[in-house]
Amino acid sequence: MVTLYWAEDGCIPPGDRGLAYGDGLFETIRIDDGCAPMQAYHLDRMTRDAARLRIPITRVELERAFHHALQRYSALYLESSWVLKLMLTRGTGGRGYRPTPDLKPNLLISHAIVPPPAPAGGVNVDFSRVPLTVNSLFCGIKSLNRIEQVMAASELQDDVFEVLMANAAGHVVEGTRTNLFIQTDDGWRTPPPHSVAVMGVMRRYVLERLHANGEAVHEAPILPDDMLAPNCRGIYLTNSVLGVVSVRTLAGQNLPVTGRLATICGSTPKME
Amino acid sequence: MVTLYWAEDGCIPPGDRGLAYGDGLFETIRIDDGCAPMQAYHLDRMTRDAARLRIPITRVELERAFHHALQRYSALYLESSWVLKLMLTRGTGGRGYRPTPDLKPNLLISHAIVPPPAPAGGVNVDFSRVPLTVNSLFCGIKSLNRIEQVMAASELQDDVFEVLMANAAGHVVEGTRTNLFIQTDDGWRTPPPHSVAVMGVMRRYVLERLHANGEAVHEAPILPDDMLAPNCRGIYLTNSVLGVVSVRTLAGQNLPVTGRLATICGSTPKME
Numbered sequence: 001m002v003t004l005y006w007a008e009d010g011c012i013p014p015g016d017r018g019l020a021y022g023d024g025l026f027e028t029i030r031i032d033d034g035c036a037p038m039q040a041y042h043l044d045r046m047t048r049d050a051a052r053l054r055i056p057i058t059r060v061e062l063e064r065a066f067h068h069a070l071q072r073y074s075a076l077y078l079e080s081s082w083v084l085k086l087m088l089t090r091g092t093g094g095r096g097y098r099p100t101p102d103l104k105p106n107l108l109i110s111h112a113i114v115p116p117p118a119p120a121g122g123v124n125v126d127f128s129r130v131p132l133t134v135n136s137l138f139c140g141i142k143s144l145n146r147i148e149q150v151m152a153a154s155e156l157q158d159d160v161f162e163v164l165m166a167n168a169a170g171h172v173v174e175g176t177r178t179n180l181f182i183q184t185d186d187g188w189r190t191p192p193p194h195s196v197a198v199m200g201v202m203r204r205y206v207l208e209r210l211h212a213n214g215e216a217v218h219e220a221p222i223l224p225d226d227m228l229a230p231n232c233r234g235i236y237l238t239n240s241v242l243g244v245v246s247v248r249t250l251a252g253q254n255l256p257v258t259g260r261l262a263t264i265c266g267s268t269p270k271m272e
Numbered sequence: 273m274v275t276l277y278w279a280e281d282g283c284i285p286p287g288d289r290g291l292a293y294g295d296g297l298f299e300t301i302r303i304d305d306g307c308a309p310m311q312a313y314h315l316d317r318m319t320r321d322a323a324r325l326r327i328p329i330t331r332v333e334l335e336r337a338f339h340h341a342l343q344r345y346s347a348l349y350l351e352s353s354w355v356l357k358l359m360l361t362r363g364t365g366g367r368g369y370r371p372t373p374d375l376k377p378n379l380l381i382s383h384a385i386v387p388p389p390a391p392a393g394g395v396n397v398d399f400s401r402v403p404l405t406v407n408s409l410f411c412g413i414k415s416l417n418r419i420e421q422v423m424a425a426s427e428l429q430d431d432v433f434e435v436l437m438a439n440a441a442g443h444v445v446e447g448t449r450t451n452l453f454i455q456t457d458d459g460w461r462t463p464p465p466h467s468v469a470v471m472g473v474m475r476r477y478v479l480e481r482l483h484a485n486g487e488a489v490h491e492a493p494i495l496p497d498d499m500l501a502p503n504c505r506g507i508y509l510t511n512s513v514l515g516v517v518s519v520r521t522l523a524g525q526n527l528p529v530t531g532r533l534a535t536i537c538g539s540t541p542k543m544e
Contacts, residue, residue, distance in 0.1 A: 147417045168408075
């Protein structure tokens with residue numbers, strides 16, 4: 001049995017393990033016209049990754065909480081778009097890191113306005129100074145352990161939309177809040193699943209659209225040189241709230257902006 | 273200006289960034305007879321590592337909060353020992369990972385009884401299945417990003433005191449809540465600072481005591497084979513609440529237990 005906490009009630013238990021240890025995971029879900037186009041993808045991911053962290057919750061419980069939230073918040077936004085955030089933690093208490101068997105998960109629910117869309121002409125992107133570490137057992141989980149992303153994002157200048165983080169091998173893996181796709185003469189490339197810190201639901205959607213469109217797609221490492229090479233036809237960032245974002249400049253170097261990936265996928269998931 | 277939250281008041285703001293992103297750090301401080309023998313070490317570490325995370329707080333502010341807490345809780349424990357926990361987060365709110373300049377840190381203060389001491393005859397230890405990842409920029413910081421330690425600790429069986437975690441290079445780095453020392457024919461060895469996830473204050477204290485005692489000490493990688501080799505004269509775990517703990521068996525293999533490190537250091541910091 002999960003316990004719901006509504007952010008507007010103003011109070012989280014001080015012993016919550018999400019706070020103490022980042023012992024939980026979250027989803028931010030775009031709502032358009034009262035519906036979440038990516039609902040199934042978000043609930044799939046949270047159900048699967050909660051199980052990987054051995055946080056006991058069923059998909060049915062999550063769905064019920066999701067619909068409860070939709071009902072509660074929809075009147076606030078009428079026809080405008082908004083973002084629903086679900087934070088699932090292992091629960092309250094337990095002595096130290098070791099979880100006790102009696103813990104019951106907490107689900108903290110909140111809402112926010114949609115951030116401004118990225119400019120259609122593309123965005124400026126830079127490389128981050130902050131290395132990305134990914135635990136092989138917990139790769140892809142949108143857990144509450146996000147201090148690397150916070151520290152990388154804190155370097156962002158106002159005219160830079162995103163910074164890209166590389167792992168110890170020098171492979172460029174993802175942005176602080178986006179996954180990465182590039183188009184080359186050989187087709188599309190995105191870093192392999194075991195290498196990503198957060199396996200975005202938009203990444204999944206984009207891969208599905210590319211495959212459906214008969215495009216060649218490789219899940220393979222990306223080096224900085226691959227992105228700045230003359231045969232790189234375009235770089236894209238994906239995020240389920242913002243959709244597909246074209247990169248106009250990388251580390252100050254101009255890139256071709258064709259909007260090809262947005263054309264294949266629709267610029268936001270709602271255009272599915 | 274830091275805002276204090278007392279755990280017994282029962283309420284943390286839902287927008288706290290410690291919860292949202294693990295965007296903060298913590299100390300657990302043992303109190304004996306109304307004093308914290310390791311006080312300076314804890315406040316040193318929190319001041320230094322808050323600065324590394326660019327969380328604005330001064331040592332004087334931390335000290336003031338520490339003494340406030342000591343005053344508030346001491347009457348609860350009279351002459352028994354207890355543990356004070358300080359959790360410092362970047363503050364409440366901000367849109368997404370990127371911290372806004374107006375954030376003011378929160379300090380959540382709580383208390384707990386001291387866990388039972390480790391048996392003097394030594395403890396059983398195992399290797400963890402969970403790899404340890406350490407970001408080169410944030411090594412050693414006792415941040416709120418502790419999901420690897422939680423998942424490793426969740427493997428603990430009741431008769432196993434601790435599991436040791438290794439990095440991608442196969443070096444054994446530390447336990448879930450302890451640092452690691454071994455004694456060999458060449459002297460003492462503990463993993464180097466850049467490799468550790470949490471730079472324990474007890475690790476610092478033990479190194480100082482070893483140096484003061486004229487012992488040979490090497491901060492160098494430790495392989496599993498080093499620990500199970502015939503010339504390994506002893507393995508020790510350190511933790512500021514529990515002191516120096518001798519390891520009796522590792523992965524089922526018996527080890528010599530001489531108590532040598534506890535003799536040099538005192539079995540708990542208060543014996544300084």
